[in-house]
Amino acid sequence: MELGLFLALLGAALATFMAGIGSSIGVGKAGVAAAGVLAEEPSLFSKVLILMLLPATQGIYGLLVAFLILQGVGIIGGGAGEISNLEGLLYLAASLPIAASGLFSAIHQGKCSVAGIHTVAKKPDTMGKSLIIPAMVETYAILALLISILAINGIGALGI
Numbered sequence: 001m002e003l004g005l006f007l008a009l010l011g012a013a014l015a016t017f018m019a020g021i022g023s024s025i026g027v028g029k030a031g032v033a034a035a036g037v038l039a040e041e042p043s044l045f046s047k048v049l050i051l052m053l054l055p056a057t058q059g060i061y062g063l064l065v066a067f068l069i070l071q072g073v074g075i076i077g078g079g080a081g082e083i084s085n086l087e088g089l090l091y092l093a094a095s096l097p098i099a100a101s102g103l104f105s106a107i108h109q110g111k112c113s114v115a116g117i118h119t120v121a122k123k124p125d126t127m128g129k130s131l132i133i134p135a136m137v138e139t140y141a142i143l144a145l146l147i148s149i150l151a152i153n154g155i156g157a158l159g160i
Helices: 002-040 042-072 085-122 124-158
Strands: none
Touching (some): 002 042, 002 085, 042 085, 042 124
8 A cells, every 4th residue: 555655646746846846947047137127227116026926926836735635545634544456546646637737837937937036127017918928828827726626626535
């Protein structure tokens, strides 16, 4: 039964790791662009900060899924019970939507944020429009988060 727990923990680790990598890359790209803009126009700090932080949300989503898995297997909130191999595999599968989507959407959201930062640098009054473009990428991370959460909740309902 130890394999089941390992598989569940692997799912929690993948959700955190992959979404976190994507967020790090996305925020890093946007941070470089933000620093360049702030060197020329420090008054735009709050606007570029918002755009820079958008790709960070996928890492938070991955962490949330990891917490739900850890709670589901009993590591958080009570000692871990026996986890069957099938249950562990199901938790691993439930982590994959946010793990993969978090990785790729955060990177692409970072690229869109860079474009928004450059737009705001030239025309500060376009902040609202510049925010919508990377926010559209966020939609797919939210959909993946929803699927991962529904799958994790469904595992408990199966009573395996």
